[in-house]
Amino acid sequence: MPELPEVETVRRGLAQFVAGHTITDTVVYLPKAVRSMTSEEFKRSVAGQTIRSVGRRGKYLLIHLSGGISLVVHLRMTGRLEYVPSDSPLHPHTRIVLHLDRGYDLRFMDMRTFGGMEAVADKVVSDHTGLSRLGPEPLSRDFTPEYMMNCARKRPGPVKGMLLNQDIAAGIGNIYADESLFQAGIHPCRAANSLSLAEWTSLCQAVRSSLKAGIRHRGTTVQNHQNLDGRPGSYQQRLKVYDRTGKPCPRCRTPIQKTRTAGRGTHFCPHCQPLSS
DNA sequence: AAGAAGTCCTGGGCGC
């Protein structure tokens, strides 16, 4: 499930390979993968456009085209982008193909069809329903313990739910939420408004360091996430609690427990992350 | 207004 580090890894691959290419034709195999417009409108919007640069906001990829248009892409659970020669065999989960010049394709694949893309005029990108509400980037200066503590004031719900809320901070998903809470020694079910400033300081630091480590290892590969070149990331080898139910905590050897918080599978060490502190 | 629950969706894993 692509989170900030996985999306950032894809962004870097895209910037390296597709910048400068011109989109010559578009084939939509799954119309619902095109959001907020018909396939025909989408094709017309991107035809003949040159890819200028590739950005990211939270878990969204922003492919900036000439002509004041950007492709807003969300991979959701199983979405992937692939940059391949146009004569490569078509993967069965291919949803949208952008034919590029010089004999290459940019292909959007998505097994579970939750992901999608749309073409948006640059001047209204900031009004985009998904993008406009996003909180600060966790790797930016705006993501501070004071900011998080202030957001938490009226939130008696579990702190993990707050980390997953994209309106508060953009890009944290289930894996890095669990890993960050473990690193900070904070139980995922702690009431958000019960954390001290010292705890928020520790948690913000943990979020930043786990996201940075994820980027350094080119993301986490679980199930079928792959990077642009089809290579998996390697951060899954370094996970301390996520998907390690029953295995010993790397710090104290207590078996990792799994529960359900904020509608998500949640992994933690009951010894290192006490509920009362 | 926060937060829980329902929705979408398919392949892998499990129990019988």
Added chain:
DNA sequence: TGCGCCCAGGACTTCT
């Protein structure tokens, strides 16, 4: 072996 059920979760909508 094979069938069928359940689980995985990001973001959106609906309900409380």
